[in-house]
Amino acid sequence: MSKGRRHVLTGMVALLAVTLTLSACSTSNTSSNGESVSPPATGQNNPVNGESSAADETIDPLGKYDPPIDLSVVRSTEWLTFDDENTIDDNIWYDAYLRDLGIKVSNMWTVPSGEAFQSKLNVSISSNDIPDLLSVNAIQLKTLVEAGMIEDLTEIYEKYASEDLKEIMGQDNNQAIHASSFDGKMYAIPALTPAIGTLKMLWIRQDWLDKLKLQPPQTTEEVLQIARAFTNDDPDGNNKKDTYGLSVNKDITSMWNAPGVDGLFQGFGAYPGSWIQDSSGKVVYGSILPEMKPALQMLNQMYKEGLIDKEFGVQDSTKVFESLNAGKTGMFYGDFASPIYANKDTILNVDGAVWNAYPLPSVDGTPANAYLGSTASSFFVVKKGYKNPEAAVKLANYWVHTQYVDVDRSLGQNAETGVAYYPYAILSFSPPLIHLTQHNEVVKALQSGDTSTISEDSQIKIESIKAYRENPKDVGGWLTDRIFGEGHSAMEVVASYLDNQLYVNNALNVPTTPTMSEKMSTLNKMEITMMTRIIMGDVGIEEFDKFVQDWNRQGGEQITKEVNEMN
Amino acid sequence: MLRGDFDPPYTLQEGNDEMKSNRWKRNLPLHLMIIPGVILIFLFAYIPMGGIAMAFQKFIPNRGLFGSEWVGFANFVYMINMPDIYDVVRNTVLIAMSKIVLGQFVAIMAALLLNEMRNRKVVRTVQTLIYMPHFLSWVILGGILVDVLSTNGGIVNQLLGVFGIEPIFFLGSNSWFPITLIASDIWKEFGFSTIIYLAALTSINPSLYEAAYIDGANRWKQTLHITLPGIGPIVVLLALLSLGNVLNAGFEQVFMLYSPQVYRSGDIIDTMVYRIGFQDFQYGVSTAVNLFKSVISMVLILISYRLVYKIANYRIF
């Protein structure tokens, strides 16, 4: 699994805010909410919402099966913690499924790590040995659909999904459902993911800025100047020229994690590696647009001046993070969770290190539009021939019901030990607004001192931040503070993007196209080679135009055509 | 002393019926000995071998091998039409062959040198130590190598600097990258072959050396005329067996160490197939590639087998 994919972030999208912004930005060719999705393309005017024929009258979205039915699944226990009463095979959620829904869940196999899960899943699919319900990615989904190995859920979803589920699923303008559908038929229940994980921001060593008496950057030119100062003006005060301005790794861009400099490109209005809509409404591939040029030139300038490590081309992200954590580099483009996986050890290794998050500086100082990725990165599918495919929908209903509608705290976490139970659920998706709400609650409470009205989770976060304020080496508290707290925290930047609609959406709604499957890997190789060579100065900027021609000729044009047709 | 396989005159007269049935009775144990192996190989190697059919199919998991559509050589054609296929194959062959040839050379030298050492404790320690890098994974070694080979403070370049040599960008230069791959892989794996050669060396009859010494041969001559011919068959054998790897340039290593800068000289067949796998989940292409590799190795091994037989009258197996 590529390193980029590993950092797909989860769980905390302001789906509501996304709805608002997406409906403002996107074009009109998608329906506005899930409730009036038209019936399957059978031509029949089948009344699906509420009015049903006599036989359907008793469909209960949470109806229990009696006698109970069996359902086999496969699980990864990565990130899951257990206690004395709960194991992956026998836990409070599986009991609840049996008790409330009459579904007896059994694990066909389990693995402790996510990478292992992918390997084993691929072999399972290829050897036709899949469980009744499983979670797959977009490419696997397409394979299963083409092979006819999974059930068509269109009607089932219509009939069995609860109103609450449909509402949540529709909040992104049905993009996720669209991504789960082929030829108008819905083959999966999407696991809604927070796209905010893809929102880039600029993380800077504030203490270096202060020492050198510099202001945070608002334009890309200022980023360049700051990088110069960080490299040449000894910001760490050790009288050695051993620091760098900006982190770059050999992948250059990465949609899901740091230190890809996608954010730098986005400041110029360029979106490498992403499919976006241009002004005419056509879907195009960001890497071939002219806005890429000034960005590449800036990177080349930085390389020439030694503001980025001359060996960036052979360094992977781990190596680059080392430089950050050793206090040797002062800026990087990351996302809201970067403190966790990228630079949390800086405060332990370097006294007085302060990291602040800032919105993307743009080429002209006006607020830049960050790229917002897809809302569905994994999909729940049902094996073809399974007798009760609607069980999957019921599981989804159950999740929505117990987590948001009629909250059952006993299924959330153990109040005393803090062991999280909700990950045991097999069909779940990210809690929507929660983290943005928490951030707002946390900030308000920190400022007013009044914690009486906020949620339990937010209270825990406040405690964590307070602990950090007492002890600057408390990493857990530092994380919470830098993500949720005040004072240039990550969520502040996210909120500013969302509130002001500073977004460009992902415009690719299909997992892949025929030519994409064949040729994209070659085109990607061409792209990264071109970018590396331009940045390192091996070739001039004219190489970019040559790349665009080659890209189009060698399949890119065909792919673009197909994307627009199939989207 | 190891010998080649000649067809010597027999001490027994073969040919008449009584002898033949005797021979059958005598050889029955041989058949019995080999049967368990035959069965296990059938179950675990021949049955799965049917899977190579996937290389010629558009394989659909639930239709299996017998239900999936046959596409002839389409998968192979797809690979051949990849734009950089020439570079990629060239890289694979160059890197793999160099690793095999140079690797054996280093292992033989090491075995010879070790064989000269009298101090058993030192020999045993050295033997253990040179085998140890085998246990490191490229995931870990990758990170170490980036540090060690860095042009900015890396040990190797610092050492070169002592001799007045300019820093070399080992991992980032198309001229040096293959050399780096080969050298680091040999360092990691030569211990394995060295052990085999040492074992072969220890089975050389010591009396041969004594006789040679009495005849006035010095150590060098002894090495040339006794030691080397003594391990000759094993060298040829290992070389031939390693021909099976002629198109395996070392996926894990290349994957960890390569970068866009060195795609031109470092991208190998397996890394290209790996990248394709991200866009297209299809075992047909990778099976086709593996089959292609197997066919090439098979042809090479067969040719070498016959060559060795014709030249040295020695049957490897």
Place this chain on the structure above:
Amino acid sequence: MVEPNSLSRKLFHAANYSFMIALSLLCLLPFIHIWAISFSDSAAVNGGLVKLWPVDFNLDAYSYILGDSKFGSAFWISLQRTVLGTLINVLLCVLVAYPLSKESTHFPARSVYVWYFMMTMLIGGGLVPNYMAIKAYGLIDSLWALILPGAVSVYFIVLMLNFFRGLPRELEESAFVDGAGHWTILFKIYMPLSLPSIATISLFAMVGHWNAWFDGLLYLNRPENYPLQTFLQTIITQPDMSKLHDVSQMMNVTTRNVKTAQIFVGMLPILLVYPFLQRFFIKGIVVGSVKG
């Protein structure tokens, strides 16, 4: 054996020893580096600050691995697999190599057998067909899935048969004259004389079994059944945040100090066994026991 004690000889020895020792040190250095990492604090490791000595010494990495309840059972499973697997490997190797080492004039069926085995070295079915076969035989989740597929190693067989061929034919002939059959010849005569090769092959088989981890992942459905290396490989968690709900859970990301501790824990048993096997590589094992 008497050796001339000339100056050139002494120089050669000096150079030889220095060179080989330097080479060994080169092989040892990376281990010292990662050993230092395994005993260091993760923050220092993440900053790339650890060179050849632990920084902020702590045992977190080791306690994480050894403290996991599954460690003990995984270790035991690996032990079983390695011992059983190696024994079966070596036994089958010897049983197949012996007949194949005979000449075609004495054992005509040999050529057929040889091609039968060699073919499998040249062509393989691939990951998925192997999985399907193991599944069809009902071996999923069983220790035998780790032992049987690799039980016959053609590579080892070819090595072994060459060693057998190197033994003087007079041994076999005089044994026949004495009335012995092939079983006796193999086990009472050939094997004792082939100890260096048997030791070599045992070592490689052992290392192969001990280090194998992917087959455990593929063929076993429950982490409780994992052998050690599979367990070690999978305790390393990567931040796959698509499955994550709570930010604070991410504090448990595994860092390099655990990954390196994993290497040592995995390597240690082999390194302990290795010296014992080395004794069999000693020069001068009884060869030439044929009376003239």
